[in-house]
Amino acid sequence: MYNGEPKRPIFLESIKVDTIWGNGNISKSRGYDKNYGTWWEISANKKSANTIKNYDTDKNFYEFIKEDENSILGEGYTLHEMLRLGYLDTIDSLSIQVHPEDEYAMKNSDDFGKKESWYIIDSKPGAELVAGNTTDDVKIIKEAFENGTLEKYLKKWEVSKGDFITIPAGMIHALGRDILALEIGTNSDTTYRFYDYNRTDKNGKKRELHVKESFDVVDFSKQPEFIKCEEKSRRLIDSEEYVIDELYLEENKEIILDKHFCVVSNIGEDCIIEWCGEKIVLPKYDSVFVPYASKKICIEKGAHVLISQPGKEI
DSSP, rough: OOSSOOOOOOOOEEEEOOOOBOHHHHHHHTTTTSSSSEEEEEOEETTTEEESSSSSSSSHHHHHHHHHHHHHHHOOOOTTTTTEEEEEEEEEOOOOOOOOOOHHHHHHHHHHHEEEEEEEEOOOOOOEEEEEEEEHHHHHHHHHHHHTTTGGGEEEEOOOOOOOEOOOOOOOEOOSSSSSEEEEESSOOOEEEEEOOOOOTTTTTTOOHHHHHHHHOOOOOOOOOEEOOOOOOOEEEEEESSEEEEEEEESOOOOOOESEEEEEEEEESSSEETTTEEEEEEEEOOOEEEEEEGGEEETTOOOOOEEEEEEOOO
């Protein structure tokens, strides 16, 4: 347990990204007229780091953590064990993508590898996403890619509010249209675009593909784990990279930070977090980063939250 002065939970300024597939659910809830597809809520990646809202510092979140990893992340934890969370808000499908493992990402993209998971906040009836494929024959996939028939080999999953799906490194995937999802993953900003339905951007240009890199890292045998919605507290995933719990709190919940940080994401109505006798409002759709040095927090009953933390024990 950390023995110094307790550190306040950290609130961050979202990084909003304009995308060709963006919808307006998060934008409208936050008072923006423009539809932003991606909102990075928690990011300490050196390529894209949040601004800190409630600390007197001119450092971004990456620099702030680098200054004192032990008290913020946990003794022995590094930015490799840090998590990255963001909303994906779609009015159209994302490109077919694949992420690398650590070794390839570090060598070729100066980044960590990426494993992620999607919690479906909301979706329209019949909404689908791509996760995995229907054949692991590389020759078939390459031929389909070249002749424009790739889509028939994509494995599609119909999703609804409260569903959860894992996206391992090396597996092709894409979020479909009319979905609002919270992405929770490792501390990486490396995505290789494999296929983009021959779409063009607002200037009429096709978006860049990363065909070589995609075929370098793809593993067509990879499949997701898909967990259907249940309106009860449960552990969604327990892996080496991260642990995610979904909590419907009927009583106050105390969380002891005795090993490492956690992230609290509010997917219900506004809730209250108590820290060192101070009551902090966590609005709907907001996340808060709770440093190891916060020591403990209490989430008041009635909340519906996701608790994300590193899975690796240092």
